[in-house]
Amino acid sequence: MGRNVEVNGSKVRVVSLKPSDMTSKKCNVSVHLKHKLNDKERRLSGVMCHSWSCSRCVPYMRKNWLAHLDTKMREGEVVSGRMTAPKPIYILSTNKRRWETIGKRVYRAGGEFATVEQPDSSLIIFTNVDVGGESVPSLSLGATLKAVIDSCATGRKPIRTSAGWRRNVAEDEKHRSNYTLINLLRVPVGRAVDEVRQHGVNDVREWESKSRFGADYAVPEQWGWPQVSELDNDLAELEE
Numbered sequence: 001m002g003r004n005v006e007v008n009g010s011k012v013r014v015v016s017l018k019p020s021d022m023t024s025k026k027c028n029v030s031v032h033l034k035h036k037l038n039d040k041e042r043r044l045s046g047v048m049c050h051s052w053s054c055s056r057c058v059p060y061m062r063k064n065w066l067a068h069l070d071t072k073m074r075e076g077e078v079v080s081g082r083m084t085a086p087k088p089i090y091i092l093s094t095n096k097r098r099w100e101t102i103g104k105r106v107y108r109a110g111g112e113f114a115t116v117e118q119p120d121s122s123l124i125i126f127t128n129v130d131v132g133g134e135s136v137p138s139l140s141l142g143a144t145l146k147a148v149i150d151s152c153a154t155g156r157k158p159i160r161t162s163a164g165w166r167r168n169v170a171e172d173e174k175h176r177s178n179y180t181l182i183n184l185l186r187v188p189v190g191r192a193v194d195e196v197r198q199h200g201v202n203d204v205r206e207w208e209s210k211s212r213f214g215a216d217y218a219v220p221e222q223w224g225w226p227q228v229s230e231l232d233n234d235l236a237e238l239e240e
């Protein structure tokens, strides 16, 4: 069930993924929002649990980690006020015991690392310290990083990093919103969108961002408050 990914002519083995069928309770809810400047612009947004054991969140976790590590590995350092070129990245496939030894060398050299656990418990290491393994210019790293993250183990946290490459979820989530809360819904976004469509709203735009998914819709121009509050109430009463 393994698959090889080519890194500068040599191969790093990645193992194909077993999809998790667990979905957290937290991911079965969504929020109903309205635009601060225009009551008729509404938004339904999924609430995510960011768990590696949640089938709904795992694709977003992969995407977010890829974007995060790709950026970190391409960053240069500021030395005497000037940005240096990014260091080459070394990739090696190893196991947890060997990583204990290799990891100490990375620490001693003041380097950064990310370890990505695969479903067979092997670790794929990315580091900017030469500890053997394949050296890849950080600019051409993207495809390899994606293959390794796409195949990583799920269930418990598969990606660990040094402090400099750590991902701050709170920071990713931080965004200034133009929307204010109408209410919390007890159903996932998809079910709420069906309800909105059943009320005869055609202008529904589904979207997906780095860390969220949802749908925006506009209340039809000809609607008065009775129709709007009927929709709001029906959404609030949905249950799975």
Ligand SMILES: [Zn+2]
Pocket (backbone or CB within 6 Å): 024, 026, 027, 048, 049, 050, 051, 054, 055, 056, 057
């Ligand atoms: Zn989730």
